[in-house]
Amino acid sequence: MSTDLTPTTTANEPWPTPVAPGPFRARVEVPGSKSETNRALLLAGLADGPSTITGALEARDTVLMRDALQGLGVRIEQTGSALRVTPPQRFTPAPEPIDCGLAGTVMRFVPPLAALAHGTTRFVGDPVASQRPLAPVLHGLRMLGASVDGDAIPCTVTGPERLDGREVTIDASGSSQFVSGLLLSGSRFPNGLLLRHHSPDGATIPSRPHIDMTVHMLRERGVQVTETEADHWQVLPGPVLALDQRIEPDLTSAAVFLAAAALTGSSTTVPGWPEETTQGGDHIRRILQQMGARTELVDSELTVTGTGVLKAVDVDLHEASELTPVVAALALFAEGTSVIRGVAHIRGHETNRLEALEAELGRVGGRVQQTPDGLRIEGCGLAADGLHAAQLLSYADHRLVHTAVLIGLLVPGCSVDDVQCTSKTINHFDQMWTTMLEARG
The missing domain is CATH 3.65.10.10 (Enolpyruvate transferase domain)
Known part of the structure; x- marks a missing residue:
């Protein structure tokens, strides 16, 4: 960097x-909370029906997340402080490049969802967005069967008709968001997800409470996710239940x-x-x-x-x-x-x-x-x-x-x-x- x-x-x-x-x-x-808002938005977009988010942060990073999800087919309607989120029947590639700004949650959480859309989505960002680490997430998507061009912003993600992969090993010592980004969409992958963190030099994952937040929010929505051993997660395939949420x-x-x-x-x-x-x-x-x-x-x-x-x-x-x-x-x-x-x-x-x-x-x-x-x-x-x-x-x-x-x-x-x-x-x-x-x- x-x-x-x-x-x-x-x-x-x-x-x-x-x-x-x-x-x-x-x-x-x-x-x-920005972290909770963007997780709630993405999970609502993945859910099996409409849901309402109240108390969501209204700021640049969350607006970028909303725009990204809408580009992939999610409908988001605002009434006062409430957001009504309606998932699509199936995700479609964004017709215009998705702007990530400098938002780590957007550039690391949305590409796995875009891999569920059959076709190519392009991701861009602020001039220095290319300096933010992203390669582990994109490497994970390749292991799942998506085609990815690039290892940082700008990049493209092309989803196949079906993601056939399941096992992913990444080095998440640079950001806990690498783990969260893959876990959030994991239950919607046809075979679920078996995710491992491995660092060649033994480095640990930072900011673990953010992974705890991700796992907690997934379980609230009925997703079966377990940490089978240290730094190994299993997400079973299945629906994400629609859940109304108030943001801390x-x-x-x-x-x-x-x-x-x-x-x-x-x-x-x-x-x-x-x-x-x-x-x-x-x-x-x-x-x-x-x-x-x-x-x-x-x-x-x-x-x-x-x-x-x-x-x-x-x-x-x-x-x-x-x-x-x-x-x-x-x-x-x-x-x-x-x-x-x-x-x-x-x-x-x-x-x-x-x-x-x-x-x-x-x-x-x-x-x-x-x-x-x-x-x-x-x-x-x-x-x-x-x-x-x-x-x-x-x-x-x-x-x-x-x-x-x-x-x-x-x-x-x-x-x-x-x-x-x-x-x-x-x-x-x-x-x-x-x-x-x-x-x-």
Whole structure:
């Protein structure tokens, strides 16, 4: 993968990141989970009848998923906040190229479904989409009997009259989405699916809670899926039952608002927080507690309160790597040296996130060093000693904007080049951020 960290979008004017005007007391309604929304949409498109999804995230990645499914013959109708999804009698190749943007869930979940359509579907994306790993999914489709041209975006998938394959072995150490993408459509393959992860160097699968989410949602819909042994899954052929679903709030997106409270001695409450969840973003509760914040979950409302103390952590984020940009920003202001481990694979996310975090935290004077599987960050304390203003870069990556706005709370004069790229998961993020900072309970 290229390590060119030149920003990929500069169309927007730099946005001055707001400095915390003082302690706030805010209630933040976080949009629905992107991960859950796109899984629910795809499973509804595969189901044996119509179903309704409520609380779905309305953002770029989910709109791309909806467009992709509609291109393959799924009908999706919106009434207020509800989506009515009607599967086709049979899938048909998309007449126009399917735009994946930079959405990993679209480029990794939709090609297996497209292999069920007899004919050729082309997949395209943003200019840097070709840098996002995709080959394991496409390799798996070849093993199932589909014809695939290319190993990254852009590519084409041609479904035969019948997929005759069943056994697939891939290296999923680069992304759990490689496993989820194949599992989601597995019961609709004529012979089902026997999927194995094998890494030549023994590397494990990251972000396992996302696979847990996939398996849980499949079982809710009557799909027989079992992990027969470690990293081996079997999906029996059969229908996907139609199921109405309400989407949980996106806990990873919520993390930046909760972290703001920890940084500024403030209080943020996120309603709708589940008591139990397969979302990896739930790990932020434990991390904030370790760093010194108070957390309280009562009646499905999570409140985080900053205590004026922020301690360094040594944390393995292999299971929740999407939290790395937020935890790195917190570590910059902690007392002591923090180590983030287990996230080597995020070099293949929307951008090379480890290199980008090293560059951007360093841009304001932070002392940050990449390690083979993460970051080592020397904190400067909540007084932000030694840090200075800078224009921070997003690299078209919504999570890097989260890093930038957290830095801007305590370092006056900062800006970020493209706040609008946060529309990938939250529309009007800048307005939500400003409203939170102005809240006084």
